[in-house]
């Protein structure tokens with residue numbers, strides 16, 4: 001099995017993460033092993049899962065049966081909201097399901113400011129990282145004040161913030177804060193979850209035609225050129241190839257500006273300030 005030619009991005013403290021992976025949110029457990037096995041066979045080396053996705057065990061089976069060396073696959077999982085007060089135990093459950101003795105990246109899934117438990121969870125993740133069982137630690141769906149609290153209270157800056165980010169929701173102020181603090185951005189929903197009219201917009205179709213690419217590839221390339229880490233979800237083999245075929249062309253500044261101009265403040269996921277699901 002040959003890896004796809006996907007560049008790495010260096011996180012704080014030197015951890016290398018493939019800039020492109022595959023995400024398995026809303027991939028049924030019954031389908032997950034096959035989707036991840038196909039992704040690894042096609043050449044993906046970065047899988048994004050979470051305890052809440054209910055498919056860590058299937059991700060683990062696919063990795064175990066791939067024949068790949070552990071160090072050749074980058075695995076991210078996330079601490080679920082209900083477990084913020086018992087992060088060390090929840091992390092061990094995730095490791096067991098994944099059949100791994102360490103992950104490459106462990107994230108707090110949501111800030112849940114209404115419960116006030118994220119800081120304690122962050123301290124637990126710092127201990128996990130110190131034990132060597134997570135090469136890097138970070139957060140997801142954190143706003144500026146949530147990030148600032150962790151930094152102020154612990155002095156430990158998250159390696160990444162995984163946030164909803166796509167052409168219709170560009171999070172510029174948050175992205176700038178992350179850039180200033182050396183926090184890499186992982187853009188979830190990079191294709192706006194396929195829920196918008198993005199791929200039918202005439203300007204985007206024109207840019208796609210000019211490069212001989214699909215509108216989805218243009219949007220993914222727009223992320224790549226801004227140094228974001230992405231893991232578009234697909235259960236279709238042909239789209240695994242399509243979504244990885246991003247590294248042999250470049251968008252011009254004018255083309256990037258067209259997509260920048262799609263900012264509309266439109267989010268498809270929950271508001272991190274009020275999302276209280278447990």
Ligand SMILES: NC(=O)c1ccc[n+]([C@@H]2O[C@H](COP(=O)([O-])OP(=O)(O)OC[C@H]3O[C@@H](n4cnc5c(N)ncnc54)[C@H](OP(=O)(O)O)[C@@H]3O)[C@@H](O)[C@H]2O)c1
Pocket residue numbers: 022023024025026048049109140141162163187188189190191192193194216217231232233234235236239242243269
């Ligand atoms: N931290 C968080 O709170 C959070 C929240 C959401 C997601 N995530 C992570 O981010 C990953 C990606 O986000 P997402 O799954 O929400 O949304 P996404 O990747 O933006 O969109 C996935 C949707 O786009 C479709 N799609 C994929 N490739 C396509 C292509 N080339 N052309 C047209 N349509 C395409 C997929 O359909 P098919 O499957 O039919 O191809 C699916 O319906 C997740 O899997 C998960 O790992 C994290």
